[in-house]
Amino acid sequence: MTDTHAHLDFLEPEELKEAQAHLPELRAVLTLGVDPARWERTLALAQGNVYAAVGLHPTSAHLLSPEVEEALRHYARHPRVRAIGETGLDYYWTPETGPAQYRALDFQAALAEALGLPLVLHVRSRDGKAEEDLSEWLLQNRPKKAVLHAFSGHPALERAGLETGAYFSFAGPLTYKKNGALREAARRLPREKLLVETDTPFLPPEPFRGQRNRPHYVRHTLFRLAESLGVSFEEAEALTDRNAEGLFRWSL
């Protein structure tokens, strides 16, 4: 199993210990450091089968400055870094920083392109506006390797992702009873573009709703994905491991 999106640095020491004890169950984990104060810590956690991404979350986009750009360029070259992000558009928490979010997104997209790394995209809004805007951005910018993290099933985003060859990463919500439409989306998307993730410590899958997530809980999301695709757990595991390996190139 591969958890393509976790925030190990958000875990309390006891939680981290427990999460680390379960790491041997996983092929790889990508842990994302989402603001300048978290990059060092994230890289320190990227050992063994844990790899790192560094970036500026859209809710921290207002922090972008020439100094922060320079620091991000520096950390992005660390040998354990396998992706840039997460970046994107968030009008749910920080609707007022739209222009800064676009600047941070463009900067990180250019950095990912220059380094040949995947770009991890976050999107959230109350009314679907951020999803529509990000879809448009995708179609205009066409990043070579992009991941739609915690894919929600938004139709415009699905179309833009398909047209630009993005990867679709499914998190805990895939397991929620009411999300039949999301499981339908997983069924019709190209299999070679499917990934699974936890977004640890957020978005826990059933049966852990209301609790804090862990990378090894990705098993539950993978189980539902297998069921949706009509394949065995082992086949879904091999598929998503292979897709993640091809994109993030763990063994490089």
Ligand SMILES: [Zn+2]
């Ligand atoms: Zn995240």
